[in-house]
Amino acid sequence: MAEKVLMKGNEALAEAAIAAGCRHFFGYPITPQTEVAAYMSKRMPKIGGTYLQAESEVAAINMVYGASSAGMRVMTSSSSPGISLKSEGISYLAGADLPALIINVQRGGPGLGGIQPSQSDYWQATRATGHGDFHILVFAPSTVQEMVDLVSEAFDLGDQYRMPAMILSDGMLGQMMEPVVLPEASDKPLPEKPWATNGTRGGRPHNIINSLYITPAELEQLVFERFKKYDEIKEKHQKAECYLTDDAEIVVVAYGASSRIARSAVNTAREQGIKAGLIRPITLWPFPDKAIKAAVPTAKQILCVEMSMGQMVDDVRLAVNGAKPVSFYGRTGGVIPTPAEVLDQIKKLGGVE
Amino acid sequence: MAVVFKKPHALTDAPFHYCPGCTHGIVHRLVAEVIDELGIEEKTVGVAPVGCSVFAYNYFNCDMVEASHGRAPAVATGLRRSLPDGVIFTYQGDGDLAAIGTAETVHAATRGENITVIFINNAIYGMTGGQMAPTSLPGQVTQTTPYGRDVKIAGNPVRVCEMLATLDGVALAQRVTVDCVKNVNIAKKAIKKAFQYQMEGLGYSIVEVVSTCPTNWGLSPIEALGWLRENMLPYYPLGVYKDIKEGGENK
Numbered sequence: 001m002a003e004k005v006l007m008k009g010n011e012a013l014a015e016a017a018i019a020a021g022c023r024h025f026f027g028y029p030i031t032p033q034t035e036v037a038a039y040m041s042k043r044m045p046k047i048g049g050t051y052l053q054a055e056s057e058v059a060a061i062n063m064v065y066g067a068s069s070a071g072m073r074v075m076t077s078s079s080s081p082g083i084s085l086k087s088e089g090i091s092y093l094a095g096a097d098l099p100a101l102i103i104n105v106q107r108g109g110p111g112l113g114g115i116q117p118s119q120s121d122y123w124q125a126t127r128a129t130g131h132g133d134f135h136i137l138v139f140a141p142s143t144v145q146e147m148v149d150l151v152s153e154a155f156d157l158g159d160q161y162r163m164p165a166m167i168l169s170d171g172m173l174g175q176m177m178e179p180v181v182l183p184e185a186s187d188k189p190l191p192e193k194p195w196a197t198n199g200t201r202g203g204r205p206h207n208i209i210n211s212l213y214i215t216p217a218e219l220e221q222l223v224f225e226r227f228k229k230y231d232e233i234k235e236k237h238q239k240a241e242c243y244l245t246d247d248a249e250i251v252v253v254a255y256g257a258s259s260r261i262a263r264s265a266v267n268t269a270r271e272q273g274i275k276a277g278l279i280r281p282i283t284l285w286p287f288p289d290k291a292i293k294a295a296v297p298t299a300k301q302i303l304c305v306e307m308s309m310g311q312m313v314d315d316v317r318l319a320v321n322g323a324k325p326v327s328f329y330g331r332t333g334g335v336i337p338t339p340a341e342v343l344d345q346i347k348k349l350g351g352v353e
Numbered sequence: 354m355a356v357v358f359k360k361p362h363a364l365t366d367a368p369f370h371y372c373p374g375c376t377h378g379i380v381h382r383l384v385a386e387v388i389d390e391l392g393i394e395e396k397t398v399g400v401a402p403v404g405c406s407v408f409a410y411n412y413f414n415c416d417m418v419e420a421s422h423g424r425a426p427a428v429a430t431g432l433r434r435s436l437p438d439g440v441i442f443t444y445q446g447d448g449d450l451a452a453i454g455t456a457e458t459v460h461a462a463t464r465g466e467n468i469t470v471i472f473i474n475n476a477i478y479g480m481t482g483g484q485m486a487p488t489s490l491p492g493q494v495t496q497t498t499p500y501g502r503d504v505k506i507a508g509n510p511v512r513v514c515e516m517l518a519t520l521d522g523v524a525l526a527q528r529v530t531v532d533c534v535k536n537v538n539i540a541k542k543a544i545k546k547a548f549q550y551q552m553e554g555l556g557y558s559i560v561e562v563v564s565t566c567p568t569n570w571g572l573s574p575i576e577a578l579g580w581l582r583e584n585m586l587p588y589y590p591l592g593v594y595k596d597i598k599e600g601g602e603n604k
Contacts, residue, residue: 024435050434054427055460062424062457066431069418070398070439074431092421197416197432199396199439206365208410210419 002181009144010035010077010174012182013103013151013167014043017075019183020152021190022101023049024074026063028056028082031115032171033105036077057082061089061102068098069209071196073155077103079171080121081112083129090164091130095211097195097226099158101151102129102136102166105174108334116334117171117257122311125168126285133223135230137165137237138284140255144178150282152183157237159191161229168284170307172257172336233286240288241280242295244270248277250346251295253316254305255281258330258337262305265342274350284312289319296323301349305342306330361385363394367411374567374574377406377473379531380540381413384444384471387545388415391552397440398432400425404446405479423454426461429468440551442469448478451487451511458517465522465556469547472513475564476585483569487511490588495569510588514561518594524555526594530563530586532578539591546596555597563589 007015014036017025025044027037037053044051050067054060060076067074078086083104093100106121108114125138139154141147150167158165197207213219244266245251254262259280269276279295281288295302302324304313310328317326329345331337360366363385371377388394394415401409403422410417420428425443432441450458450472461468477495478484484497488510492501502510514526525547529540540562547558563585565577572580593599 024431026431052430052434054430055456058424059427059430059457059460062420062427063431063434065420065424066400066418066428066433067435068431069428070432070435072435074435088421089424096419197398197418198436199398200414200416201395203395206414207416208419209417210410212407212419 002184004179004181006177007144007180008035008175008177009147009169010105011039012144012180013147013169014039015182016148016151017101018043018047018049019185020073020155021186022073022075022155023047024067024072025049025051026054026060026067026074026076028054028060028078030079030082032107032174033077033079033103035174036103036105057085058088061086064100065089065093065096065098068093068100069197071193071198073159073190075101075103077105079105079107080109080118083121083124087130090136091132091134092211093164094130094134094136095132096209097162098164098209099162100164101154101158102164104166104168106168106170108332114334115171117307117336118332118334119170119256119258119306120308120311120332121168122284122306122308125166126287126315129166134226135285136163137233138168139165140168140282140284141173142256142259142280144173144176144180147173148180148182152186161233168256170257237283238286238288238290239282240291241282242291243278243280245277245279245295247275247298248295249275249298249300250349251277251279251299251302252305252342252346253279253281253292253302253312255284255312258305258307261337261339262342264339265346268339268343269346269350272352274346274352276346276350281312287315287319289315292316292319296320299324302326303345303349304328305337307336308332361389363388363414365412365414369412370408371405372568374565374577375405376531376562376564379537380471380473380562380564381409383537383541383544384442385413386541387548390545391548393440393548393552396438397442398436400429400432400441400443402443402445402449404449406444406446406473407480409444423449423452424457425449426454426457426466426468426470430461430466433466433468440548442471442548444471445473446479447474447476447486447488451513459520462517462557462559463520463522467551467554467556469551470557470559471544472559472561473564474513474561474589475566477566477569479566479569490584512589514559514594517559523557523559523595524550524597525558527596528561528563528589528591528594530581530591532581563591
């Protein structure tokens with residue numbers, strides 16, 4: 001059993017990426033993700049890896065594109081405004097079927113926004129990390145330990161399906177310290193990437209990494225194939241934690257930092273005799289609609305709690321499909337809701353004043 | 354029977370899509386000849402730009418990566434840092450390199466990123482149909498400067514080799530053209546040197562090729578070469594702007 005250490009979320013995430021075999025990191029400073037880059041700049045030179053501070057987020061994601069083209073396990077990290085800048089590159093990664101890990105330590109927006117924790121990039125992460133018809137894998141840890149555990153999964157699934165993956169963290173999870181068991185460095189070989197542009201050594205036909213298809217029918221066919229892959233992922237890789245939902249009448253849905261607050265509100269509600277439960281999506285794309293649907297029969301009310309004006313609630317409503325009322329409670333702009341505020345909402349929905 | 358002329362191995366059999374009189378074809382061939390002569394095809398990875406040469410990935414036999422507009426130097430940096438013994442080149446036009454991709458270009462150069470950049474400067478956006486480029490000349494008529502480029506409104510052209518020659522990371526910055534056999538030979542030597550410097554680990558090398566765009570200049574191929582000599586070369590003088598081994602000869 002590996003020993004427990006006390007680590008910041010951002011640093012634990014970086015160490016987990018190294019354990020997962022990542023040796024290439026390209027970044028640009030932005031609060032509140034900077035510890036990821038700073039940690040990598042300290043560690044990578046000692047293990048023969050590459051840390052490079054790019055001239056911009058745009059350049060960083062394109063360096064990621066280049067390293068991924070060469071077949072490397074590669075990542076970048078940023079915070080909300082920086083992710084907007086990376087979105088061009090993420091679209092190109094998706095269009096060229098390249099895996100890469102992108103970390104978003106979310107802060108308040110829009111614009112320069114603020115530097116306090118937020119969850120207002122859910123739409124961006126799950127709907128539009130760039131132009132075009134595509135998805136990326138999106139993981140939402142709620143503890144430092146889970147952040148660590150999801151890193152290798154994000155890399156592995158990204159490689160398996162040849163697509164970008166994102167860990168949607170936030171300023172609270174990134175900055176807080178928790179005890180964590182770091183994974184052992186993986187000794188399993190990374191997957192072969194026969195498509196990589198690493199030189200036609202031995203004279204194989206040349207590989208091309210590209211997202212340009214001038215013939216509409218050809219591009220359409222490619223997008224069709226990508227969406228078949230997405231369907232398979234939706235079937236096989238949804239992940240959610242269901243907490244006290246078996247008999248729950250008030251089902252709270254929350255992810256990441258806000259799920260920690262929601263959990264404590266659910267616990268208090270139970271103590272007060274209200275049958276509350278929590279569904280915590282761990283994958284945001286694919287969205288765990290199966291878990292939501294499974295909770296619908298006992299539910300009288302569904303409450304979505306987010307640190308935004310209500311973004312994931314769209315997916316909750318799609319999953320519930322009108323079967324039960326869905327309401328929303330959120331704070332935004334870097335304001336973190338309190339357990340008491342969430343408890344109030346649960347009580348109102350439960351008809352308890 | 355002796356073979357006196359053949360297609361370089363580093364070029365595929367795909368026919369070029371370039372317009373008649375466009376000099377991209379000559380420069381592609383020069384790059385391919387250099388790759389053949391240095392015997393580096395199997396370890397070379399090229400980065401294609403957005404612009405007229407966007408399909409360059411179909412024309413070179415080495416591995417190729419298509420970059421987004423202006424980002425070729427960043428993509429090449431990712432490749433460079435991943436393939437220590439690889440030979441990495443970008444092939445970029447003036448809009449790609451000197452407008453949207455200026456930041457990536459300047460920073461790859463100043464880092465001394467060990468890559469080779471082939472820069473086609475034809476003073477126009479060709480693929481989108483002839484708009485003003487960062488290198489369009491003062492007074493030049495384009496689709497978006499229909500009364501001629503007024504530098505008071507549209508700003509001044511950028512001289513890339515002169516600018517990059519000031520940066521410490523640059524090993525070679527040379528401007529050439531391919532308007533005649535003599536100059537084609539000079540261009541080939543420059544391109545070869547730019548690859549050799551990379552193989553020696555000397556840093557960032559750029560060869561700017563002052564080029565024609567008969568289609569969007571509204572000239573015949575021969576007239577376009579004349580226009581290039583009369584208008585482009587005085588503004589963009591040929592020569593070596595920086596050569597860390599041999600010293601610059603120019604200006």
